[in-house]
Amino acid sequence: MSDRKLPRLLQAPAVILLLIWMLVPLSMTLYFSFIRYVLNNLRRPEWTKPLPSNWRGFGNYEFVWNNKDFWLAIQNSLLIVGSIIILTVTLGILIAVLINRAFPGRGIVRVLLISPFFVMPAVNAVLWINMILDPVLGLQGLAVDGINQLIVSLQTAPGVGWFFSLWPQLEPISFRATQTSAYAVIIMVTWQWTPFAVLIFMTSLQSEDQQQKEAAILDGAGAWSQFRFLTLPHLGRPIAIVVMIQAIFHLSLYAEIEIVSRGNGNKNLPYLIGEFANNNIGAASATGIFAVILANIVAIFLLRMIGKTLME
Amino acid sequence: MGRIVLDKVSKSFGETEVIPPLDLTIEDGEFAVFVGPSGCGKSTLLRLIAGLEDATSGKVIIDDEDVTQVSPSKRGLAMVFQSYALYPHMTVRKNIAFPLRMAKMSQSEMNQRVEQAAGILNLADYLDKKPGQLSGGQRQRVAIGRAIVREPSAFLFDEPLSNLDAALRVGMRLEIGELHQRLKTTMIYVTHDQVEAMTMADKIVVLQAGVIEQVGSPLELYRTPRNRFVAGFIGSPKMNFIGGDEAAKHGAHEIGIRPEHIAVANGSGAWSGVVGVSEHLGSDTFFHVHDTGLAETITVRADGEVSLNAGDRIDLAPREDVIHKFDAQGMRIA
Numbered sequence A: 001m002s003d004r005k006l007p008r009l010l011q012a013p014a015v016i017l018l019l020i021w022m023l024v025p026l027s028m029t030l031y032f033s034f035i036r037y038v039l040n041n042l043r044r045p046e047w048t049k050p051l052p053s054n055w056r057g058f059g060n061y062e063f064v065w066n067n068k069d070f071w072l073a074i075q076n077s078l079l080i081v082g083s084i085i086i087l088t089v090t091l092g093i094l095i096a097v098l099i100n101r102a103f104p105g106r107g108i109v110r111v112l113l114i115s116p117f118f119v120m121p122a123v124n125a126v127l128w129i130n131m132i133l134d135p136v137l138g139l140q141g142l143a144v145d146g147i148n149q150l151i152v153s154l155q156t157a158p159g160v161g162w163f164f165s166l167w168p169q170l171e172p173i174s175f176r177a178t179q180t181s182a183y184a185v186i187i188m189v190t191w192q193w194t195p196f197a198v199l200i201f202m203t204s205l206q207s208e209d210q211q212q213k214e215a216a217i218l219d220g221a222g223a224w225s226q227f228r229f230l231t232l233p234h235l236g237r238p239i240a241i242v243v244m245i246q247a248i249f250h251l252s253l254y255a256e257i258e259i260v261s262r263g264n265g266n267k268n269l270p271y272l273i274g275e276f277a278n279n280n281i282g283a284a285s286a287t288g289i290f291a292v293i294l295a296n297i298v299a300i301f302l303l304r305m306i307g308k309t310l311m312e
Numbered sequence B: 001m002g003r004i005v006l007d008k009v010s011k012s013f014g015e016t017e018v019i020p021p022l023d024l025t026i027e028d029g030e031f032a033v034f035v036g037p038s039g040c041g042k043s044t045l046l047r048l049i050a051g052l053e054d055a056t057s058g059k060v061i062i063d064d065e066d067v068t069q070v071s072p073s074k075r076g077l078a079m080v081f082q083s084y085a086l087y088p089h090m091t092v093r094k095n096i097a098f099p100l101r102m103a104k105m106s107q108s109e110m111n112q113r114v115e116q117a118a119g120i121l122n123l124a125d126y127l128d129k130k131p132g133q134l135s136g137g138q139r140q141r142v143a144i145g146r147a148i149v150r151e152p153s154a155f156l157f158d159e160p161l162s163n164l165d166a167a168l169r170v171g172m173r174l175e176i177g178e179l180h181q182r183l184k185t186t187m188i189y190v191t192h193d194q195v196e197a198m199t200m201a202d203k204i205v206v207l208q209a210g211v212i213e214q215v216g217s218p219l220e221l222y223r224t225p226r227n228r229f230v231a232g233f234i235g236s237p238k239m240n241f242i243g244g245d246e247a248a249k250h251g252a253h254e255i256g257i258r259p260e261h262i263a264v265a266n267g268s269g270a271w272s273g274v275v276g277v278s279e280h281l282g283s284d285t286f287f288h289v290h291d292t293g294l295a296e297t298i299t300v301r302a303d304g305e306v307s308l309n310a311g312d313r314i315d316l317a318p319r320e321d322v323i324h325k326f327d328a329q330g331m332r333i334a
């Protein structure tokens, strides 16, 4: 037994530090979620102190559960995370397979492909919403305007004018409107995180066994069958990694939502926590605990799904 | 059917010509072995036949049909790779069935063929395991199983046994030999191990730097090597080469004699020397003899009973009728 003591003693600082690191914030959140605790209240000044006498039981949870934005926030969290994951994984696999072949300028193309990942999230959001997605001044507005002008000019053309006069005027989409702001967030985060997926998949593709491919060619497998039966199973684990990491990161998206719509109609759980935390720490903590539960459900669900479909 | 003809086939990778134009015919049902030192182009030649590499010039003809431009899967050949190249995510059953699945065969026929192949190769107990759970020999058998279910017109093996240990190699060598007798399908087998070549082949093709040095049956190559390279490559231990006066006595630039054709004589040999290292195999003993005045060392095969120590003097009696003579270009003098 004594020869076990020293290693344990030496491990102890790291383990204790890790426990403090994780347990202290978690237990504080748990504690706050069961008391009345606000930052500012003139009529009930005793609520501004985190005292056990302010015990509220599950009152905060009930309050959050019945908040009109709570279910919207959960749905939105799932919509945003799910869509981003599906899009980045699909695009990532496509791009990685394409640039895995040799072609002139491959090095430059790879560097360019990775670069969105180095843009700061807030900058990314500002650029997209103002310069690209803006219905008047952004690329979107300009493009829609250009197409409309082209159609108008074609309407007066001899012979085919009648055909184009039946076409409708195109309307630019406002991505700051309530529902569409979630799509804007999905688009910009997908753009930023696809390089991450590409990078991981590309590394994995380079370790793919070439003789297996040759064996498959001789066995009569076409390009699609090789992809389906060799490449995709080979990418199973990297896909699982990309999905898990992105699920962790995107469940806590905040900056993009703040910049695109300031939470107008498009909130996710972190944004809701942020709104509560302006004053009601108890409710914010309860929402935080809901977020932890949601994250765990998502994680278990994803692990099962990926394990089943890809590992055969 | 499976008659394979290479008609002036050559292969270059960029500037370097790996295989100069070459002609070769492999008859239907034949077991042909390509041997040669590492890097001489054996694999490249096999891949040219399989269609995994495009010929730079010349024609590949299978059963009187020019298949040079035909895709690998349409050539009706099956290949077994050195690394086995099994599909790691599929069970053994799925691995073996894969070519049939690609050919859109019915499930019942697929099962029947897989069971049959598994029976031939003793794989029935492993059908539901993944390749990662099998030993090297079992994996090799799965790779062969995947090849035979397709009923190809010829099998191509690229050093299939080189990852196995010595005992297993001898066992698998026999199994492949038996498989050939049973299926009577053309097989082309690449190896750099001349023992494998000698024991398995109907026809050996000796290659050096992409050039065919000699084609013939194992015994033809052993008895009448066309040149010094083949003489040195076929046979184990290597043939002894002797130049200088001794060669001149036989009217040659250089003579060669195999270790098994030199007898240990007691006091009355044509040659004599001092014993260096002895290798005892039990049945035979190989003596490496120095200070003969003929060559650096002369290797001699003696009976396992003969016992001599390092430093002992030894008299050698070469068999005159099996001395090989070579001219200055290394070609055989009849």
Ligand SMILES: Nc1ncnc2c1ncn2[C@@H]1O[C@H](COP(=O)(O)OP(=O)(O)OP(=O)(O)O)[C@@H](O)[C@H]1O
Residues within 6 Å of the ligand: B013, B018, B036, B037, B038, B039, B040, B041, B042, B043, B044, B045, B192
């Ligand atoms: N894709 C390639 N590109 C350039 N050179 C190649 C390529 N493949 C093979 N070579 C060259 O062709 C020559 C023959 O290679 P090959 O693989 O056919 O040799 P081998 O006889 O099979 O050798 P080994 O016994 O080591 O397997 C080698 O010199 C090798 O460097």
Ligand SMILES: [Mg+2]
Residues within 6 Å of the ligand: B042, B043, B044, B159
């Ligand atoms: Mg090779």
